[in-house]
Amino acid sequence: MFAKPYRKLLFFSLLLTGFIVIASLAQPFIIKVAIDSYIKMNDYQGMMYLGIIYFLLILISSICTYFQNNTLQFTGQYVIYDFRQAVFKHFSVMQMDFFRKNPIGRLVTRITHDVEALNQLYSQVIVNLVKEVLILIGIIALMLYMSVKLTLICFLVIPIIAIVTFYFKRVLRDTQRKLRSILSSLLSYLAENLSGMSVIQLFARERKQLDRFNELNEEHYRAGMRQTVINSIFNPSIGLFGNISLALLVWYGGRSVVDETITFGTVYAFTHYVRQFFEPLRGLADRFNQIQAALASAERIFETLETKPTIVNPVQPKELPEKVKGDIVFNHVWFAYKNEEWVLKDVHFRINQGETVGIVGATGAGKSSIIQLINRFYDNQKGIISLDGINIKNVLLNDLRRHIGIIQQDAFIFSGTVFDNIRLNHNAVSNEEIIKAAKAVNIDSFFSMLPQGYNTMLGEEGTVLSAGQKQLLSFLRAMIADNDVLILDEATANIDTESEQAVQSALREMSKNRTTIIIAHRLSTIQQADKIIVLDKGRIVEMGNHQQLLKNQMVYYDLCQNQNKGKTLKI
Numbered sequence: 001m002f003a004k005p006y007r008k009l010l011f012f013s014l015l016l017t018g019f020i021v022i023a024s025l026a027q028p029f030i031i032k033v034a035i036d037s038y039i040k041m042n043d044y045q046g047m048m049y050l051g052i053i054y055f056l057l058i059l060i061s062s063i064c065t066y067f068q069n070n071t072l073q074f075t076g077q078y079v080i081y082d083f084r085q086a087v088f089k090h091f092s093v094m095q096m097d098f099f100r101k102n103p104i105g106r107l108v109t110r111i112t113h114d115v116e117a118l119n120q121l122y123s124q125v126i127v128n129l130v131k132e133v134l135i136l137i138g139i140i141a142l143m144l145y146m147s148v149k150l151t152l153i154c155f156l157v158i159p160i161i162a163i164v165t166f167y168f169k170r171v172l173r174d175t176q177r178k179l180r181s182i183l184s185s186l187l188s189y190l191a192e193n194l195s196g197m198s199v200i201q202l203f204a205r206e207r208k209q210l211d212r213f214n215e216l217n218e219e220h221y222r223a224g225m226r227q228t229v230i231n232s233i234f235n236p237s238i239g240l241f242g243n244i245s246l247a248l249l250v251w252y253g254g255r256s257v258v259d260e261t262i263t264f265g266t267v268y269a270f271t272h273y274v275r276q277f278f279e280p281l282r283g284l285a286d287r288f289n290q291i292q293a294a295l296a297s298a299e300r301i302f303e304t305l306e307t308k309p310t311i312v313n314p315v316q317p318k319e320l321p322e323k324v325k326g327d328i329v330f331n332h333v334w335f336a337y338k339n340e341e342w343v344l345k346d347v348h349f350r351i352n353q354g355e356t357v358g359i360v361g362a363t364g365a366g367k368s369s370i371i372q373l374i375n376r377f378y379d380n381q382k383g384i385i386s387l388d389g390i391n392i393k394n395v396l397l398n399d400l401r402r403h404i405g406i407i408q409q410d411a412f413i414f415s416g417t418v419f420d421n422i423r424l425n426h427n428a429v430s431n432e433e434i435i436k437a438a439k440a441v442n443i444d445s446f447f448s449m450l451p452q453g454y455n456t457m458l459g460e461e462g463t464v465l466s467a468g469q470k471q472l473l474s475f476l477r478a479m480i481a482d483n484d485v486l487i488l489d490e491a492t493a494n495i496d497t498e499s500e501q502a503v504q505s506a507l508r509e510m511s512k513n514r515t516t517i518i519i520a521h522r523l524s525t526i527q528q529a530d531k532i533i534v535l536d537k538g539r540i541v542e543m544g545n546h547q548q549l550l551k552n553q554m555v556y557y558d559l560c561q562n563q564n565k566g567k568t569l570k571i
């Protein structure tokens with residue numbers, strides 16, 4: 001499917017290749033004719049015509065080469081652009097599970113290295129391959145036409161070259177394969193270590209990590225050196241055989257000229273063709289590796305593109321209204337990330353329009369998994385989840401997600417200003433509206449005190465926000481998006497009391513008349529909630545408001561007691 005748009009360009013390049021090959025093959029032959037037919041006869045006019053033909057050939061060949069180079073470069077750029085676009089677009093519709101299974105380093109390699117290798121295939125390998133084969137065939141045909149004997153003499157060394165080439169290239173191929181595999185490990189290791197650098201430093205593992213890196217780096221170095229050494233032996237040996245061939249030619253050809261069995265022009269043309277012959281031969285041996293590498297990359301890219309997303313839009317989607325009420329029902333939902341290792345077991349609850357619901361439970365109980373399901377980051381295996389009475393699997397993903405706002409524990413910050421980060425893709429929202437929203441929930445001061453206020457650059461090279469500031473920013477994102485359902489994944493990290501209070505009051509403000517789900521780590525956050533769902537090992541073990549649950553003196557009561565050690569619980 002991808003080759004189609006490039007077919008015309010490729011065909012044009014091949015056409016030009018034909019002209020270039022003919023021109024380069026014809027040049028020595030024209031000189032031969034000049035020597036044998038015109039110089040000998042002192043035919044000035046004939047020589048002039050030949051000179052003009054020679055000049056035109058060089059001119060046409062140069063023009064063709066110019067257009068061919070450009071066409072190939074364009075093709076290459078199209079290939080890179082299209083494939084990068086396609087791969088990135090594909091990544092953006094993949095489910096979260098895909099990113100968990102594929103290390104980031106590997107995915108980055110797809111978009112960079114593999115796409116580059118494909119570019120090589122289209123912009124270099126195919127055309128050069130055709131060119132080299134045509135030149136070889138052309139040379140052999142011309143040589144045979146001029147003198148069969150001389151051709152056979154020149155080609156005495158060909159079988160040896162074939163064996164040497166075959167042997168070297170096999171060794172080289174193995175080395176290159178090893179080199180690629182080490183490079184891939186090196187990249188994955190690098191990506192993992194760079195993102196986990198804080199943990200490495202915290203646990204003083206720098207030495208250990210460095211040792212492993214050195215090991216991989218050294219392996220890569222050794223494989224790279226091996227490749228260089230092999231190449232440095234291979235290339236001169238082919239050159240050597242080329243020269244042997246030339247020596248044979250001078251010896252036998254010279255004698256034949258003296259004997260007048262072969263013309264001087266023929267020997268002259270042969271010396272050119274022999275030299276010309278070994279160039280494409282060397283190139284051809286490389287093509288094999290390039291094709292292999294490109295095919296391996298193409299295979300990886302297509303494999304990636306063919307990996308179908310598992311979370312997909314329904315064939316006949318139902319439309320959610322512009323504004324949903326926010327009734328959420330989990331109807332006997334079972335969910336496992338893997339096989340039948342159930343993380344949620346027969347979870348059954350209803351959240352009514354405008355309610356604030358807290359979800360609590362020990363770590364690993366399945367709280368976050370519930371959120372992943374509401375958003376359809378994952379699909380449940382059994383049971384039905386519905387929003388306003390519509391099964392969420394029957395709704396377009398975008399339609400569903402635009403109604404649900406999530407305030408995450410650790411909001412992801414993109415490179416850009418505070419304004420950009422709050423606005424995200426709601427381009428119609430003005431700066432003034434953002435400031436107004438921040439003022440409405442009393443968190444404006446947190447942003448206006450940054451070095452350039454809301455215009456402060458964040459991200460890789462910008463200011464780093466604190467955990468509290470990030471959460472407040474996440475709040476504003478949700479406010480601007482104005483989703484009908486709000487989910488708060490409460491921060492486990494301790495944010496300072498001032499930010500905490502700001503978060504709490506902002507939350508109270510935002511949850512008014514809006515279905516709100518809070519994953520609570522600090523139980524104090526949800527004391528006022530209409531309903532609290534208590535999860536234990538994936539099952540709902542209790543449900544009710546704070547007072548009712550305390551009275552039950554069961555799991556929730558224990559959780560509260562654990563969190564309030566030393567304090568007396570008010571029932």
Ligand SMILES: Nc1ncnc2c1ncn2[C@@H]1O[C@H](COP(=O)(O)OP(=O)(O)OP(=O)(O)O)[C@@H](O)[C@H]1O
Pocket residue numbers: 100337338343361362363364365366367368369370
């Ligand atoms: N992406 C995932 N792939 C496989 N298993 C996962 C994944 N995410 C979570 N789990 C597993 O699912 C179970 C529930 O995890 P979940 O994150 O829902 O718990 P939680 O109650 O939110 O925990 P915490 O309070 O620590 O955030 C855990 O046993 C966890 O190991």
